[in-house]
Amino acid sequence: MSEKITAETRTEFGKGAARRIRRENKIPAVVYGHGNDPIHLTLPGHATMMALKHGGANALLDLDIDGKSQLALTKQVQVDPIRRVIEHVDFVAVVKGEKVTVDVPVHVVGDAAPETLVVTENATVQLEAEATHIPEFIEVSVEGAAAGTQIHASDLTLPSGATLLVDGDTLVVNVTEQISAAALESELEEAEAEAGIEREESDEAAAAPAEGEAAPTEE
Template identity: 80%
Template sequence: MSEKIKAEARTEFGKGAARRIRREDKVPAVIYEHGNVPIHVTLPGHETMMALKNGGANALLELDIDGKTQLALTKQVQIDPIKRHLEHVDFIAVKKGEKVTVDVPVHLVGEAVRETLVVTENATVQLEAEATHIPEYIEVDIEGAQVGTQIHASDLTLPAGSALLTDPETLIVNVTQQVSAEALEADLEAAEAEAGIEREEAEAPAAGAEGEAASEG
């Protein structure tokens, strides 16, 4: 589902022009289309930020550029690290029914059995999907998963119309035995001993120092 945003074509470029655009609470953006000259536009800041948040990693926006509609798939978003406002957005021009290659995040749901460690080995998978039907995420159910459970890319349930491009044997989730703090400490001591590293014992305070401390008290 695409978000509709009114855009303005722009002819001014460079850092100075970008700063002027941002001062007006707007965002400079570029739409890239294979074989054509990139389209430079200005977008409303708050409205665009909300559309990108709602659309997820592969937000699809329906841009109205001076009366002409263009579907645009988000490819790169630059955000100010301090003020957290949009700095710049890069889009890819797409058409309805067109297939695109996207990286889709993996979301875990449920809980594995107690005393297990759930490791997400790969947080995204690459899919081919219709531009207007890109899944926001792929859900992976780990409810009741036992130690030794491994979920590979081939085990994922994909939405209709999507095809897996990631190697099917790619490990996505690995469930292992949780290691206690005591076991970790023992392993560390064993490794240090094998490496010939001796731990320094905390030095006890000298008797004279103890006496001085007591007399001062």
């Protein structure tokens, strides 16, 4: 589903103009595609933020530009790393029925068998899908999965009309045996020994009495 957003065309560009737009709680944006010149826009801040949040990484917006409707697929969102506000959005113009290439996030759900570790090897998969039917994410269940379970791209359940563009053998989720703290420490010591690294003795170890030696007493 696309969310309706009323946009304003803009003729001012550059950092100064962008700062003025943001001070008004609005967002500068550009729509590319279909052989047309880029359309520079100003979008309402809160409404756009909520629409992008609801739509996910590939949010589809129905932009009202000077009274004309334009479907726009989100391609890049620039966010201020400190204030966490949207600074700029790039869109690609699309039409209903058009197929587009998108990277869709993988969401892992469920609890694997005890003493296992679930590793997401690929957090997204590339699909071809209709612009108006792009899934927000693809769900992968590992409920009860035993160590050694592997889920490949070909195992994913895709929405109707979507086509997988990555190799079907691409490993998406890997369920492995959970390594204990003792085993991890042992592997680390072996690796350090092979690399010729000597560990410094800790203060506690240095203070501990050797085997068969009486512990020091305080006077």
